[in-house]
Amino acid sequence: xxxxxxxxxxxxxxxxxxxVTVSHPGSRRDRVLARIFHRSLPQGRARARRLTGLGLAxxxxxxxxxxxxxxxxxxLLLSFQEYSPLRSAVTSxxxxxxxxxxxxxxxxHQSIWVTVVFTAASVAIEMVIGLAIAVLLAKLVVExxxxxxxxxxxxxxxxxxxxxxxxAVAGAIAWKTLLHPQxxxxxxxxxxxxxxxxxxxxxxxxxxxAWKMMPFVLFLMFAAVLSIEPEQYEAARLDGANGWQEFRxxxxxxxLPVVAVTAAFRAVDAFTKIFDTVFVTTxxxxxxxxxxxxxxxxxxxxxxxxxxxxxALAVVAIIVSALLGVSLLAIRRASSx
Amino acid sequence: MSVLARSxxxxxxxxxxxGWGRLGIVAVLIAAAVATLAPFLWLFVSSLKTEADIxxxxxxxxxxxxxxxxxxxxQQFHFAVATLNSVAISIGVVVISVTLGGLAAxxxxxxxxxxxxxxxxxxxxxxxxxxxxxxxxxxLIMNALxxxxxxxxxxxxxxxxNLPFVIWVLRPFFDTVxxxxxxxxxxxxxxxxxxxxxxxxxxxxxxxxTVALLSFIAGWTDLLFPMSFTTTPDATPLTSGxxxxxxxxxxxxxxxxxxxxxxxxPTLILSFALQKYLIQGMRLGY
Numbered sequence: 001x002x003x004x005x006x007x008x009x010x011x012x013x014x015x016x017x018x019x020v021t022v023s024h025p026g027s028r029r030d031r032v033l034a035r036i037f038h039r040s041l042p043q044g045r046a047r048a049r050r051l052t053g054l055g056l057a058x059x060x061x062x063x064x065x066x067x068x069x070x071x072x073x074x075x076l077l078l079s080f081q082e083y084s085p086l087r088s089a090v091t092s093x094x095x096x097x098x099x100x101x102x103x104x105x106x107x108x109h110q111s112i113w114v115t116v117v118f119t120a121a122s123v124a125i126e127m128v129i130g131l132a133i134a135v136l137l138a139k140l141v142v143e144x145x146x147x148x149x150x151x152x153x154x155x156x157x158x159x160x161x162x163x164x165x166x167x168a169v170a171g172a173i174a175w176k177t178l179l180h181p182q183x184x185x186x187x188x189x190x191x192x193x194x195x196x197x198x199x200x201x202x203x204x205x206x207x208x209x210a211w212k213m214m215p216f217v218l219f220l221m222f223a224a225v226l227s228i229e230p231e232q233y234e235a236a237r238l239d240g241a242n243g244w245q246e247f248r249x250x251x252x253x254x255x256l257p258v259v260a261v262t263a264a265f266r267a268v269d270a271f272t273k274i275f276d277t278v279f280v281t282t283x284x285x286x287x288x289x290x291x292x293x294x295x296x297x298x299x300x301x302x303x304x305x306x307x308x309x310x311x312a313l314a315v316v317a318i319i320v321s322a323l324l325g326v327s328l329l330a331i332r333r334a335s336s337x
Numbered sequence: 338m339s340v341l342a343r344s345x346x347x348x349x350x351x352x353x354x355x356g357w358g359r360l361g362i363v364a365v366l367i368a369a370a371v372a373t374l375a376p377f378l379w380l381f382v383s384s385l386k387t388e389a390d391i392x393x394x395x396x397x398x399x400x401x402x403x404x405x406x407x408x409x410x411x412q413q414f415h416f417a418v419a420t421l422n423s424v425a426i427s428i429g430v431v432v433i434s435v436t437l438g439g440l441a442a443x444x445x446x447x448x449x450x451x452x453x454x455x456x457x458x459x460x461x462x463x464x465x466x467x468x469x470x471x472x473x474x475x476x477l478i479m480n481a482l483x484x485x486x487x488x489x490x491x492x493x494x495x496x497x498x499n500l501p502f503v504i505w506v507l508r509p510f511f512d513t514v515x516x517x518x519x520x521x522x523x524x525x526x527x528x529x530x531x532x533x534x535x536x537x538x539x540x541x542x543x544x545x546x547t548v549a550l551l552s553f554i555a556g557w558t559d560l561l562f563p564m565s566f567t568t569t570p571d572a573t574p575l576t577s578g579x580x581x582x583x584x585x586x587x588x589x590x591x592x593x594x595x596x597x598x599x600x601x602x603p604t605l606i607l608s609f610a611l612q613k614y615l616i617q618g619m620r621l622g623y
Contacts, residue, residue, distance in 0.1 A: 056444025
């Protein structure tokens, strides 16, 4: 990094001459320029830049270290200890006991299975519906350029963002209301009295979550579709392609990289973060039928008050999160090239 | 415009068919919009009924809308305090995220240092961490610091999970600020911090709005940390306050519905007003 190269040509010329202070002794700008060029050799300046970068990032890094890195490290330690605050305030070394419990526990196996099913189904629904709406909406936006047309598409866009803007807690309450066996409109319309969250708990939770996160997929897909050159559509239309063929052979292949990254991101996100919706609607029940992994960790901590078990579960969750995060990065990289 | 008009007129044969197709698309989209809106709309309409009406006539129209459910939020369920707590938490998260995240994103964008790429990748991976996993050790730390049952513990927990996301979203905004302007600022005698404050922040303002909005929503909607770190009403925000309406033996449906609408309104209004920024955040944040 040559310092002079980064300057506007006129200034750089002066600077290289090294005679700034001589030719214009009075002006402030020139004194500063002189200071920069005489005092900091290229290497020193580069080091100063690096230090500046580190300095700027330092507060955030310290914060993340104190409340994320250090807790995770202490978690690792805790996972090898027996610690049940209710029984005893003392922790004792437990070796691999917590992990042995984890590997053998039906509760854990069930929880992992429930989380996998939840993730796969929820993401699949979001992707299909989100993509369909995005493609149709994009078509409309491109074709309707009149004032009422734009009003319509703007209004639709505003409506579709609503679930995303709704706090998960409120969304969960809405779905509880909607699917209530006594006063829910769904049962009333179907003339049934199914207690959806009790009889079909996992499916109900999946629907509620897919509703909440569908806008995320929709708007990412929408942007991807709109970024396709209109000429490509004209060519397809001149070739006599119908709507479906246009989507199948033109739109979809072109946005496939975005589709893949979005689906991967949503899957990782759903797998690691699903909590609020399940907690408010079923609480993990009936029994443990919808006890997704984050909820299992939480219940082990605060309901069963077994911090040792909870720590082992949390360590597994973090390892899985990290692996998923790394593979997500790999997918991003692969799809952007 | 004229180019577009000409290109359209070159396809006269598909005109009429497209009209019907377009109508079909509009119909499908409106149906989808109604379905999307329905859960919240239903919640809103039901929240205006009395508890007796909610149970008696599920599908009946709204005869005599009443605000009793909303009044009960404040009379029975400490919603005045909870609202203040939620506001305080959200503002706390915004301040920490935007200050620390802004500085760090700027540092990563403008002054890369040895290992900064690795740190950035690490930060992206921490975004994938299961929040519930962090609750266990954070609970013990907050306990040791005497911060349980205070808003500070909640703010710190939400902020630390939000910060990597903020850095990730904000960095591209700083990348687009032209170097020359900042170089000029440096030459005019500003320190790097001065350049950040006077030049870069202003030019990256849309990014700041985006992360401030998303940080606010993160603070406003979080349930996990309040539920884990507090048991006193003094430090209970709206999210966990709402859940006190569904106790083991009774669910206060009317209040629960009103509370659901109440907690949604701020994020809803902000999201509509700042829709552009929200969508930008979605696109950059993943």
